[in-house]
Amino acid sequence: MEYDFKSLFDYDFELLCCDLLSALLKKRIENFRRGKDLGIDLRYAGTSQGRIVVQCKHFANTPFSGLYRAVVKEYPKIKKLNPERYLLITSYPLTPGEKERLFDVLKPYCKSIDDILGGNEVNTLLREHPEVERVHYKLWLTSTAVLEKILHSEVYQQSEILQEEIKDKLKLYVQSQTAYGKARKVLDNYNCCIISGIPGIGKTTLAEILLIYYLDQDYQIVKIQSDIKEALKAYTPGVKQVFLYDDFLGDTALEIKANKNEGKELISFMKHISRQKGKKFILTTREYILNQACQSDEELARQDFKYDKCVISLEDYTKADRARILYNHLCFYNISNACIEDLLVNKRIMNIINHPNYSPRLIESVMNLYHSGGGGKFYEFFMNTLSHPDKLWEKSFCRQISPAARDLLLLVCSFSSPVSVARLKECYEPYHRHKTILENRSLSSIDFKDALRETEGTFIIIDRSHISYHNPSVRDFIQGYLLENDVEYRMLCEGAQDFDLSIQLAGFNEDLCIAQRNSLIDAVKRTYNSGVQYECGGFQVMGNRAVQLARINKNLKFPEFHKMVKEFIDKIPDLLEEEQKNMTNENCCFKVAPHELREILEGLKAAGYGESLVRMKYDKVFEYLQAWFFWSIIYSIEDFMLFRDLSSECPLEIDALNFPDVYLALEDFRDNIAEEHIQNIDYESDCDEYLESIEALQSLFKIDLSGARMAAEERFFELHDFEDEEDDYEFREEKNNQLFNDGVILDMFQSLLERGESYV
Known part of the structure; x- marks a missing residue:
């Protein structure tokens, strides 16, 4: 692979040169402090051949004339130093004629033209020393070939914003072997990795870097946006795939997913991926949310995450890593020399690097929010941000944006995932109108449009007509702001116009919900029945809402x-009776299916309403099921499993005399449908569950299902035939970290005042 080195910062290129020259000379080339004599800023090392001085010039984005002038300017310093041998290595692709011109300047310290290495020679050395290329993974992650793959990847091709974001992340990324190496090792061993840690530590960035690594290995990228069903749908046997489920447990501990089987399906998918060749699964979450989820979710609680969890903590960033993260951001954002000089006064930049609140996200936020061109207060702003990270967005939010924009940002907090522009506008207008009346503000028809324009780029991003916060620190600030200003939460509740928004607010924060319980209860009651059409899936909508409310209330206990939940349970028989009326084979698909009813009943039972379900009158339920199986021509094994569940809730005599249409449907399923369903199973764990269901139905209905059982067993052994994926990647700690003392760190930042050069 040929590299142009344009995406590397000076120090990235310097580290690469250091390792390549060590391999070339078979001598350890070390990074030393800059010389003090006459301001000579060369790094040097002693060898058995005498003192060799190596100078790196990262001029990949500069014409040869600029490189030539820089070398001529350096020559008096080289002459004063008088090394035994001088080597020049540059990222610029030198022609033979250009090397001759440089050699004429650098004689006699360059012994031959071979002591001048251009970009072509650096590429040759990389081919000769592939172990160096493997260690410097940022080099090939940012190569033209990999960036071309990003450009043509189905995931990134959909969005220019995503393409630019990942390119920026690759440029800013620091090669920390600790975090990256740990995650790669976990994925090599188990195919699944949960990256968890404190907010802002770099979980999503690490996950994205891992994605690009696997993209370069010809994996297809699948990003999961809302629930695990997206992964199940995208899963393709025989195709190399890497799945990313970012923030898979949500933003808050109380966030409840509508799908009660999420935990079960997630664990099933992880188990399956762990046994497959050519499949990887990367998940990210905040550590405290993972701990709380394991306490509250039965399926997650039964798992031992120690074997597949990669926890990133501040300790995983060495002082060298933290210094280079800061260095890269100062380079990338082209921070002025005045600001850098302000950081270097009395070596106080080390206070930033060693700060206990240091995190990559805070570093990025400082770069985004510091607008002053002067450097007089840059250090002060930096330290205030690190010492009081909760105040990072406060000034901009409270003083620098309009009330209409603040309304928009507060409303976005009600949505746990990116929200469409149309949906946000639909919710914004009544909420914003309500606030303008209460606060006696002016109202304009273009407030929403102006608010989007005002907040885009700093507070929010708009991608493919969907809106989300620019980064999680914005959400953290807004949530903290709502906790301190619960009247704003009250107004969100008062402005909620549909149940989805109300239930999101109910799952926001327990203390906030209790403080504004009346407003929250009013919002839920007002929207509970909104938009429900019983003739078109209304029962399922109301059932899912009752389940969501029941789960939320396990914590709130309102x-x-x-x-409200109890009233729905009491009405289930009558609602099903209404569903049954006028049922035909044409409208049967719009009625609640048995497996959907089963999920609703299981969800209510799991939320603590088992006793209420036992007391329910089931005669109308059975009448509905009999009618549904009579009219339906499409059914699954889960539809029949509802009878197994109900048999444990109430006395039930199941035979062909009492349920003739159910028996006919089960026979039809056995003879004409089951085998096709079984062949579409992709996971061994699903085969296990299918076999358990077959055994349960055969025992309950006293009907021969041996053919389906044999087909499921055969499919299980087909799926069991796999081989482990090989990977020859070797991890090794980057030796440069060991040499990163405070003096070298200060030199690195000092070099920013002379942009374009670095030294080995």
């Missing part, structure tokens, strides 16, 4: 919510 009597009003309990009463």
Whole structure:
């Protein structure tokens, strides 16, 4: 692979040269402090051949004339130093004629023209020393070939914003073997890795870097946006795939997913991926949310995440890593020399690097929010941000944007995932109108449009007509702001116009919900029945809402919510009776299917309403099921499993006399449908569950299902035939970290005042 080195910062190129020259000379080339004599800024090392001085010039983006002038300017310093041998290595692709011109300047310290290495020679050395190329993974992650793959990847091709974001992340990324190496090792061993850690530590960035690594290995990227069903749908046997589920447990501990089987399906998918060749699964979450989820979710609680969890903590960033992260950001954002000089006063930049609140996200946020061109207060702003990270967005939010823009940012907090522009506008207008009346503000028809324009780029991003916060620190600030200003939360509740928004607010923060319980209860009651059409899937909508409310109320314990759930349970028989009326084979698909009813009942039972379900009158339920199986021509094994569940709730005599249409449907399923369903199973764990269901139905209905059982067993052994994926990647600690003392760090930042050069 040929590299142009344009995406490397000076120090990245310097480290690469250091390792390549060590391999070339078979001598350890070390990074030393800059010389003090006459301001000579050369790094040098002693060898058995005498003192060799090596100078790196990263001029990949500069014409030869600029490189030539820089070398001529350096020559008096080289002459004063008088090395035994001088080597020049540059990222610029030198022609033979250009090397001759440089050699004429650098004689006699360059012994031959071979002591001048251009970009072509650096590429040759990389081919001769592939172990160096492997260690410097940022080099090939940012190569033209990999960037071309990003450009043509189905995931990134959909969005220019995503393409630019990942390119920026690759440029800013620091080669920390600790975090990256740990994650790669976990993925090599188990195919699944949960990256967890404190907010802002770099979980998503690490996940994205891993994605690009696997993209370069010809994996297809699958990004999961909302739930694990997206992964199940995208899964393709025989195709190398890497799945990313970012923030898979949500932003808050109380965030409840509508799909009650999320935990079960997630664990099943992880188990399956762990046994497959050519499949990887990367998940990210905040550590405290993972701990809370394991306490509250039965499926997650039963798992031992120690074997497949890669936890990133501040300790995983060495002082060298933290210094280089800061260095890269100062380079990338082209921070002025005045600001850098302000950081270097009395070596106080080390206070930033050693700060206990240091995190990559805070570093990025400082770069985004510091607008002053002067450097007089840059250090002060930096330290205030690190010492009080909660105040990072406060000034901009409270003083620098309009009330309409603040309304927009507060409303976005109600959505746990990116929200469409149309949906946000639909919710924004009544909420914003309500606030303008309460606060006696002016109202304009273009407030929403102006608010988007005002906040885009700093607070929010708009990608493919969907809106989300620019980064998680914005959400953290807005959530903290709502906690301190619960009247704003009250107004969000008062402005909520549909149940989805109300239930998101109910799962926001327990203390906030209790503080504004009346407003929250009013919002839920007001929207509970909104948009429900019973003739078109209304029962399932109301059932799912009751389940969501029941789960939320496990923590809140509001009597009003309990009463609403209880009333739905009491009405189930009558609602099903209404569903049954006028049922035909044409409209049967719009009625609640048995497996959907089963999920609703299981969800209510799991939320603590088992006793209420036992007392329910089931005669109308069975009448509905009999009618549904009579009219339906499409059914799954889960539809029949509802009878197994109900048999444990109430006395039930199941035979062909009482349920003739159910028996006919089960026979039809056995003879004409089951085998096709079984062949579409992709996971061994699903085969296990299918076999358990077959055994349960055969015992309950007293019907021969041996053919389906044999087909499921055969499919299980087909899926069991796999081989482990090989990977010859070797991890090794980067030796340069060991040499990164405070003096070298200060030199590195000092070099920013002379942009374009670095030295080995």
